[in-house]
Amino acid sequence: MDHTVSKIMSKDYQMKAAINQKLIEMGERERLKELLRAKLVESGWKDQLKAHCKDVIREKGLEHVTVEDLVTEVTPKGRALVPDSVKKELLQRIRAFLAQHAAL
Amino acid sequence: MKMEDMPLSGPDNTKLEALVNDIYSELVEDACLGLCFEVHRAVKQGYFFLDETDQESMKEFEIVDQPGVDIFGQVYNQWKNKECECPNCKRLIAASRFAPHLEKCLGMGRNSSRIANRRLASNNNMSKSESDQEDNDDLNDNDWSYGAEKRGEHRKSQTSPRRSKTLKHKNEFSPFQYNYNAGINYEMLGPDEVQSFLTTVSSFHGRKKSFQSQRCPQHTDEQRMAVRVFLLGPSAPVLPEADSVAVPESFDIPDGQALMSRLQWEDSPEISPSDSASSKASEEKSGSPFPIKRRTDKEPVSVSLTGTNHSDSRSLSTKKKKPKLTAPSISSIYDDLN
Numbered sequence: 001m002d003h004t005v006s007k008i009m010s011k012d013y014q015m016k017a018a019i020n021q022k023l024i025e026m027g028e029r030e031r032l033k034e035l036l037r038a039k040l041v042e043s044g045w046k047d048q049l050k051a052h053c054k055d056v057i058r059e060k061g062l063e064h065v066t067v068e069d070l071v072t073e074v075t076p077k078g079r080a081l082v083p084d085s086v087k088k089e090l091l092q093r094i095r096a097f098l099a100q101h102a103a104l
Numbered sequence: 105m106k107m108e109d110m111p112l113s114g115p116d117n118t119k120l121e122a123l124v125n126d127i128y129s130e131l132v133e134d135a136c137l138g139l140c141f142e143v144h145r146a147v148k149q150g151y152f153f154l155d156e157t158d159q160e161s162m163k164e165f166e167i168v169d170q171p172g173v174d175i176f177g178q179v180y181n182q183w184k185n186k187e188c189e190c191p192n193c194k195r196l197i198a199a200s201r202f203a204p205h206l207e208k209c210l211g212m213g214r215n216s217s218r219i220a221n222r223r224l225a226s227n228n229n230m231s232k233s234e235s236d237q238e239d240n241d242d243l244n245d246n247d248w249s250y251g252a253e254k255r256g257e258h259r260k261s262q263t264s265p266r267r268s269k270t271l272k273h274k275n276e277f278s279p280f281q282y283n284y285n286a287g288i289n290y291e292m293l294g295p296d297e298v299q300s301f302l303t304t305v306s307s308f309h310g311r312k313k314s315f316q317s318q319r320c321p322q323h324t325d326e327q328r329m330a331v332r333v334f335l336l337g338p339s340a341p342v343l344p345e346a347d348s349v350a351v352p353e354s355f356d357i358p359d360g361q362a363l364m365s366r367l368q369w370e371d372s373p374e375i376s377p378s379d380s381a382s383s384k385a386s387e388e389k390s391g392s393p394f395p396i397k398r399r400t401d402k403e404p405v406s407v408s409l410t411g412t413n414h415s416d417s418r419s420l421s422t423k424k425k426k427p428k429l430t431a432p433s434i435s436s437i438y439d440d441l442n
Contacts, residue, residue: 016123023127036131037138046139053143057152065147070140078136079129090131094124102120 019102028097032090039086049078 023029040046056073057065146152168177187196192209207213211220319325332341 012119016126019123020127029131032131033134036135040135049136049139050143053139054153057143057147062147065144067140067144070144071137074140074143075133075136078139079132082132087128090128091124094127095120098120098124 015102019098022101023097026101032093035093036086036090039089040082043083043086045078045081045083045086048081049074052077 020029023032053070053074056070060069143152167175169175170177173179183199186199188199188202189195190197190202190205190209192206197205204213208216208219211217319328
């Protein structure tokens with residue numbers, strides 16, 4: 001990293017960037033992503049959210065719906081609808097990864 | 105999992121937790137975005153609402169849950185007890201047996217020709233006493249007695265391309281010729297035919313089985329002597345005993361080289377260099393007592409070789425080449441005799 005840039009960035013931010021980088025490099029991020037997707041489909045979260053999407057589309061009109069519309073309508077609801085068990089499992093995995101690989 | 109169980113210290117812990125949560129949120133947002141893109145594309149491409157049908161159609165295809173009926177509402181063995189009239193033989197056949205019956209009746213199934221031929225053969229066995237005069241003579245000649253099934257199947261060999269007038273015993277080699285016929289193969293041979301076929305084959309390999317003579321029943325001893333004289337010269341050894349066990353091997357080894365030299369149509373470099381052509385070469389060109397049948401495949405037999413002739417003594421001395429040549433010599437002898 002550039003010397004000046006490292007000064008601007010806080011240590012926290014540095015650490016976060018480093019960890020993210022490590023996540024990606026080791027392929028763990030992809031694995032976590034796939035795991036989350038699979039669990040969400042399994043739990044029916046995807047179908048729930050799709051039904052909500054249908055409502056939004058009907059509301060906005062089929063021809064005129066945009067990505068932004070969907071994102072702004074769907075994402076908060078999506079975050080809220082994630083089952084607790086799925087959330088807990090993911091958090092656990094992330095923590096485990098950090099414990100293993102983060103230089104603390 | 106409680107915060108207090110974490111092995112890390114306080115401030116770092118919260119920071120760590122915050123970090124973990126951050127990472128988690130990012131992952132969830134990725135998933136949501138993925139879904140949004142998917143839905144948006146489906147909407148724009150027009151397939152988003154395809155899974156929705158109107159209520160009427162939904163009711164039509166609802167899952168049925170009644171006894172005696174499958175989930176589509178169809179009865180399972182509705183047609184089992186019904187009978188159908190075969191368009192070919194005009195019989196009333198049960199519905200479940202109708203398809204196999206049609207196969208046999210119309211002669212279009214996989215096994216229909218086989219079974220029909222077998223039935224015909226066994227019918228001829230029982231109805232006909234003698235089929236062919238020519239076969240009768242041959243039957244008198246040899247030592248084994250064929251089942252009459254052989255005579256019935258004699259008809260098959262008439263269609264094979266290898267049929268020839270010199271081939272008196274069609275029955276014996278018809279199992280081989282079956283390969284040229286349409287739809288007839290080893291599977292259609294009855295137990296007796298298989299037995300005789302096997303004994304024919306095994307006799308080629310020198311193993312003695314149930315039949316009485318080791319000799320090929322196609323030819324007489326006089327013919328054999330004539331051939332021996334023709335091929336080996338006037339000093340041909342006497343025919344070995346009929347019941348000797350190791351027939352093909354002992355028969356071939358001393359004569360392999362000599363026969364190869366006369367029957368070979370291409371000059372093989374393995375054979376030891378020739379002597380001066382003897383008078384036997386000229387004998388071979390002129391009419392021989394045993395007609396050499398014209399070969400239907402590959403190379404024609406040019407019996408007059410350019411100077412590759414052996415005397416018997418030389419052939420015996422070249423022991424190295426015997427194992428190589430006995431195998432091809434067997435096939436060449438019998439191919440030629442066929």
